[in-house]
Amino acid sequence: LAPWVPVVGLEIHAQISSNSKLFSGSQVQFAAPPNSLVSFFDASLPGTLPVLNRRCVEAAVMTGLALNCSINKKSLFDRKHYFYADLPAGYQITQQRVPIAVNGSLSYSLCIDNKMSQMVTKTVRIKQIQLEQDSGKSLHDDTRSQTLVDLNRAGVGLMEVVMEPDMCCGEEAAAAVRELQLILQTLGSSQAVMAEGQLRVDANVSVHHPGEPYGVRTEVKNINSIRFLAKAVDYEIQRQIEELENGGTILNETRAFDSKLGCTVPMRDKEGKQDYRFMPEPNLPPLILYDAKSLPANMNHQQVINIDWIHERLPDLPSVKREKLVEQYGILPEHSFALLNEDGLAEFYENVVKQTRMKPKRVIGWVLNDLLSYLKQHSLTVKESPVSSALLADLLNLLEKKEISSTAAKQVLAELWKGEGKTPLEIVKEQKLQLLQDEKELEQICQAVIDRQENEVIMMVLG
Amino acid sequence: QVSAALKEGRVSPTELCQQCLSLIKSTKFLNAYITIAEETALKQAEASEERYKRGRPLGVLDGIPIAVKDNFNTAGIETTCASNMLRGYISPYNATVVQKLLDQGAVLLGKTNLDEFAMGSGSTDGVFGPVRNPWSYSRQYKEKSVPKSHSEDKESNWVITGGSSGGSAAAVSSFTCFAALGSDTGGSTRNPAAHCGVVGLKPTYGLISRHGLIPLVNSMDVPGILTRCVDDAAVVLGSLAGHDPKDSTTIQDSFKPFELPNLTDVSKLSIGIPKEYHAPGLSGEILAVWSKAADLFRNAGAKVVEVSLPHTCYSIVCYHVLCTAEVASNMARFDGLEYGHRSDMKESTESMYAATRREGFNDVVRGRILSGNYFLLKQNYEKYFVKAQKVRRLIANDFVKVFRSGVDVLLTPTTLSDAAPYKEFIKEDNRTRSAQNDILTQAANMAGLPAINVPTALSERGLPIGLQFIGRSFQEQQLLTVAKWFEKQVQFPVIQLEEVKRHDHDVFQHEKSASFS
Secondary structure, eight states: OOOOOOEEEEEEEEOOOOBBBBSOOBOOTTOOSSSSSTTTTTTTOOTTOOOOOOOHHHHHHHHHHTTOOOEEEEOOOOEEOOOTOOOOEEEEEOOSSSSSSSEEEEEEEEGGGGGGGGGEEEEEEEEEEEEEEEEOOOETTTTTTTEEEEEETOEEEEEEOOOOOEEOSSHHHHHHHHHHHHHHHHSSSOOOOOGTSSSEEEEEEEOOOSSSOOOEEEEEEEEEEEHHHHHHHHOOOOHHHHHHHOOOOOOEEEEEEETTTTEHHHHHHHSSOOOOOOOOOOOOOOOOOOTTTTTTTTTTGOOBHHHHHHHTTTOHHHHHHHHHHHHHHOOOOOHHHHHHEEEETTHHHHHHHHHOOOOOHHHHIIIIIHHHHHHHHHOOOOOGGGSHHHHHHHHHHHHTTTOOOOOHHHHHHHHHHHHSSSOOHHHHTTTTTOOOOOHHHHHHHHHHHHHHTHHHHHHHHHO | HHHHHHHSSSOOHHHHHEEEHHHHHTTTGGGGGEEOHHHHHHHHHHHHHHHHHEEEEEOOTTTOOOEEEETBBBBBBBOOTOOOOOOBBOOSSEEEEEHHHHHOOEEEEEOOOSSSGGHHHHHHSSSTOOOOOOGGGBHHHHHHOOOSSSOOOHHHHBBBBOSHHHHHHHHHHHHHHHEEEEEEEESHHHHHHHHHHSEEEEEOOTOOOTTTTTOOOOTEEEEEEEESSHHHHHHHHHBBBBOTTTTTSSSSSSOOOOOOOOOOOOOEEEEEEEEEGOOOOOHHHHHHHHHHHHHHHHHTEEEEEEEEOGGGGGGGHHHHHHHHHHHHGGGOOOOSSSSOOSSSOOOOOOHHHHHHHHHHOOOOHHHHHHHHHHSSHHHHHIIIIIIHHHHOOOOOOOOHHHTTTTOEEEEEEEESSSBBBBHHTSSOOOOHHHHGGGGGGGHHHHTTOEEEEEEEEEEETEEEEEOOOOOOOOOOHHHHHHHHHHHHHHOOOOOOOOHHHHHHOOTOOOOOOOOOO
């Protein structure tokens, strides 16, 4: 059987973290009462006009720079037309002709063979990043034959990040999205929480034989978590392979991922190919960005965006942070990944290291194995940990000074976990876990044991 | 002059307001107004009166009765765009230009009639019926018209106002207000100004805010100013122009209101006469008036040169493509969901949309939406829309070249003939009429240039003929200065309306047109 090459591309919509919407002053807030955050413009009242939100542009520029894109100094806005209840104006303002950023790349890492011990770095090309409006939400009430429309989300700023089809499986897609999520959260340009709809991923999947042209692709939507992304992609790849091997064909269609059944199903809503009748948005002049070289001399700082200024102020990206952790503390790359993968964990670790004499290479095990597994078991975040970095540092200091054994330390940790406010030292004393350091005392105890069990000792000595 | 009268206490704002309201009532047959905001107007007049009493008027416009075309949002007052789609629609906000006028103390009498959604050149295609040109009832017209049979009365012979801001033009022309706002996308302010014998100013695109003006073609629309004299237009312009953060297409440069000098020496002026504006269908009369005007300038010492704007003949087709495309887009929001008319059709959302739009829009609007969507289809986009944009660039460049060659202002006719009788006008459909009538005005919208109609003379039928001046971008001061000089030279006669005479007041008694500056 000829091998199959799966091809996976992604379209990711990240909600911009800003106080107000992309083109109007109404607030951006999750789970507010329906239709309470709707300005005249969001409701498409006739005569209202879009006004570009500076913060949204900055967020897109930051993201573009972090993804190694070229920032287009001149980008344009367009209208994309279609009729739907959650799109009051009958069109979405987006950037179809010339988006704000193009031609970037994202590096991400995978463990090969499921072991954390071997990580390999992959890269996916970023085709472009465009600014566009989010739509409102519509809920279909079939029992009463009506649709309920909430426009709170209508007009919120989105960055659409298009990843080229450089990925080959669910794991790669998931890893790439995870890394993007971390980058966005580090930049602060998006909170990127999938559960709150701040990060939405659509996957484009196709398969072909090596040397042959790409196969027909399907679009998979309704993916609500990174875990489901991997599942959905892998399922779809399998489905396509089976279909083709059975002599069938793949339709260029949109499919929804059903998380309960773990499969993709055709979406009933989308009919045929839509012609969006793109047209330039006449109410918004081209978006002009400057850099240090092109910045006009007496331009009002409030009125312009300087790409170089933003570049200089970018925080350390996750990949840089990981490198620094590895270099500074001598930990393994996979450790640095694990540290950054959990919100606040890297900080926790660094705090423990600061407060203990134990070598960082030893501390990492305690943080990643013991602490983290406790947190996971109890579904707690690092912030919610009953064991603070100070407490853990105290405990590790006892261990380092050889006042307790590592088995005892684990026991103490289990006790600390209860969060009763006791210090490690108090627990050690309570449970009499101290290691005896006095040699003479030890000799006495050993001698006592040997004396009591004479027979067994002789048996042991004889063999 | 009326402003001075208000200041000197010769007349009070409430008196003035009441006069106008009562005149509106007695000229109801003109159908110039859709909504009359009597209560709020009187309140505004009272507030103004208070200010005058305390010697603290807000400015020249304080207490001046004005009217606004019904495609501008007015908070608390119905805004219909003469369409079933927005019948009963009460906007929650004021258009920026409306707000500015109110902030200056102007008294808003009401909303004026138009072609539905400003689509048309006759003000005949709105759901509230056509607007009648006040000149139809003037002594000047009646003297010249020969009744065909004695049963024929003034009812059947009336002429159109032109459009689409016909209601505003008629309101100013019939003295029911001292200034009115119109809109101009292809000539919609200048065309009715010419037919109604008033001054109609189309400002440079980007000078005045469009926030709150319900759009026809976003890239060409401008708020238009209709007044009885050029000085008044300058005053209104001064209160409206300037950057609006709510409208990203307004320029950032600060605007300084100006007073128009009384030009006496035109020898340094260069007037361009574009030969392509000798358009097919241009009446002999208008051609003659145009010629005479050119001579007027020449004899006064100005340099008058023939120039060429070679792409003028393509502008109608180009306009058609770009206009319908933007219309299709702008009308997409009218789906009955958030505001406006909603059909009773409940089968599905789609069917509700379709029924709402069929019921809410007239044929003209629907026709343009269909055309526009056709041009925007992926397979047609390059061929039509992009091509039209390129042609638009060529048209704009024609003007740039001419102005660069030393010409200060262009002089052209505004319309092909004087106002047509309604019965004649409706023999052809809206699209045909628009294509015919927009031809002289619409290139200025393509290029975003300022242009003004100045009433010049009466035709053989006793109806107004106006001429158009087109100026350089943002050079309204120069444009209006020239227009004012011309206005002084031609001394266009005052309309003699019985109804106005009955409302005799020294404010209305002038030899020249009544003005407020």
